[in-house]
Amino acid sequence: MxxxxxxxxxxxxxxxxxxxxxxxxxxxxxxxxxxxxxxxTHAEDKRRAAAVAAHRREHGDWCPGWRRDPHEASDLTADHVDAVAAGGAESGDLQVLCRSCNSAKGAR
Known part of the structure; x- marks a missing residue:
């Protein structure tokens, strides 16, 4: 070089x-x-953890999928439907996805 x-x-x-x-x-x-x-914030972390716990109680370790079919996943995360960085509200709705789907959503 x-x-x-x-x-x-x-x-x-x-x-x-x-x-x-x-x-x-x-x-x-x-x-x-x-x-x-x-x-x-700590309060936001707790809200996300509660959303994941509620999803697990209702659906188990199951990711609804983002632009792909629902699938089994143990690494569930909660994230804003409308990203805060893109102008969404900090207290906005959360959705639960696996880390892979969440990363794919963030990379769009």
Whole structure:
């Protein structure tokens, strides 16, 4: 691979930025991501746990599926129907999905 000049400091590197310049940039991007997606409050965590417990009492370890057929799953999670990051209310409706379906929903 050809060596290039770092976009920030001008030293030779194998990528677009040297390791000295890349680390603060990665740290800043991670902090910005945390600010966009704050950690749910303790009350919200309890509300989600209660939603999963109620779903398990009624349906067992069963995921209703998101854009796929319902299936058995032991890793159920509760998440907002309308994402808070997209403008949904923090107290909005929750839906219970397995982690795989929840990730697929979040990646759409």
């Amino acid at each position: 050809a060596r290039r000049i770092c976009l920030d400091c001008g030293t030779l590197t194998d990528g677009t930025r040297c390791t000295t310049c890349r680390r603060p940039r990665e740290r800043a991007m991670l902090q910005a991501k945390r600010q966009r997606r704050p950690r749910p």
